Amino acid sequence: MTTTTATNGFTTETTTKAPDRILPQKAGRALWAPMLVMALMGFAAGIVLAIFKTVEVNNATDPELIAALGQFTTAAMFIGFASVFAAISFAIARILGEFRVGGGSVQEASGSQVKTLKMPATAKGFIIFMMMGMMLIVGAVVAHIIVGVQVNNGDLSLVDTEQWSLWLEAARRLGVSLYLFGIGLGLATITQVLRFQGIRIREVAAKTG
Amino acid sequence: MWAGNVGTSTGLDAAAWTQGLQFLGEAMVLAGISFLLGTILASLREGGGQVQEALGLPVKTLKMPATAKAFIALMMVGLMIGIAQFVGYLITTSFDTAADVQTWFAFLGPLRELSLGLLLAGITLALATIANVLGFQFWRIRDIVKTGQ
Numbered sequence: 001m002t003t004t005t006a007t008n009g010f011t012t013e014t015t016t017k018a019p020d021r022i023l024p025q026k027a028g029r030a031l032w033a034p035m036l037v038m039a040l041m042g043f044a045a046g047i048v049l050a051i052f053k054t055v056e057v058n059n060a061t062d063p064e065l066i067a068a069l070g071q072f073t074t075a076a077m078f079i080g081f082a083s084v085f086a087a088i089s090f091a092i093a094r095i096l097g098e099f100r101v102g103g104g105s106v107q108e109a110s111g112s113q114v115k116t117l118k119m120p121a122t123a124k125g126f127i128i129f130m131m132m133g134m135m136l137i138v139g140a141v142v143a144h145i146i147v148g149v150q151v152n153n154g155d156l157s158l159v160d161t162e163q164w165s166l167w168l169e170a171a172r173r174l175g176v177s178l179y180l181f182g183i184g185l186g187l188a189t190i191t192q193v194l195r196f197q198g199i200r201i202r203e204v205a206a207k208t209g
Numbered sequence: 210m211w212a213g214n215v216g217t218s219t220g221l222d223a224a225a226w227t228q229g230l231q232f233l234g235e236a237m238v239l240a241g242i243s244f245l246l247g248t249i250l251a252s253l254r255e256g257g258g259q260v261q262e263a264l265g266l267p268v269k270t271l272k273m274p275a276t277a278k279a280f281i282a283l284m285m286v287g288l289m290i291g292i293a294q295f296v297g298y299l300i301t302t303s304f305d306t307a308a309d310v311q312t313w314f315a316f317l318g319p320l321r322e323l324s325l326g327l328l329l330a331g332i333t334l335a336l337a338t339i340a341n342v343l344g345f346q347f348w349r350i351r352d353i354v355k356t357g358q
Contacts, residue, residue, distance in 0.1 A: 036333050054312060087333040
């Protein structure tokens with residue numbers, strides 16, 4: 001049975017057994033490593049494309065191909081950035097999961113009621129900003145690929161390509177900012193959990209003598 | 210200076226200094242965050258050990274996990290690439306033609322992004338290591354509470 005109460009200004013759930021991880025924490029545990037691998041693959045692909053672009057810039061014979069390779073390089077690099085920021089977010093979710101399960105199991109082992117912090121607003125904001133940042137960067141990556149293909153086929157002029165690059169750079173930067181803001185909220189959630197667990201440890205220690 | 214000299218050799222030099230320095234600074238900030246995470250890991254290790262010692266129990270600590278080793282490697286490589294891209298930009302200031310500078314710029318742009326990417330990947334691994342250490346320490350506390358050992 002779960003009851004919701006306010007403990008020292010924190011909204012908590014009280015159970016008799018240690019709680020399991022919630023869905024975002026389970027996702028964090030499962031996905032941080034695949035995201036990290038994807039990020040490293042994106043960066044590697046970006047550097048390989050950059051080498052091709054450098055060769056083309058040196059030859060200076062095909063400006064459309066150079067522009068297209070520029071778009072593809074940025075797209076690959078930002079697949080890497082979107083993935084590495086996702087990996088950081090999932091790692092933070094994993095840390096929060098360890099606090100939830102570990103804190104609960106220690107309380108259970110000491111024979112006291114298990115009090116767990118209910119998902120704070122910062123944690124909800126963390127998820128929302130992370131999702132928005134990811135969608136924006138992935139959208140920009142897709143647009144870079146489309147622009148790259150079009151300029152290489154001759155369907156888009158170099159001037160239009162440059163204009164698109166400016167727009168997409170702004171979108172990417174906004175995406176990164178949203179991601180970083182989300183990560184900041186994730187870290188703020190860890191701070192809240194640490195404060196709550198500090199108070200709860202003192203309560204349990206006082207009761208068990 | 211860069212904005213006021215676009216299209217001149219002074220402008221190209223200023224572009225090289227600006228981009229090189231900015232990304233060197235960003236790499237240093239990320240390296241600073243990595244060192245802070247390393248400090249958190251050290252505090253968790255020391256604190257966990259001290260609590261066990263104070264209770265008169267055998268001190269059990271986690272052996273350095275693979276994620277921690279990879280964290281250090283990625284941070285070092287990322288920082289080195291960050292320094293290398295700065296050196297690369299400085300080298301371009303000695304070039305005579307804009308074409309040579311543009312060729313180098315074409316590679317240095319993605320290289321500096323790689324530097325930040327690797328540093329961020331290192332930070333991910335540091336956070337994963339913190340999660341591992343926390344999992345171990347909660348297990349150890351529960352063990353002490355249950356068995357007294």
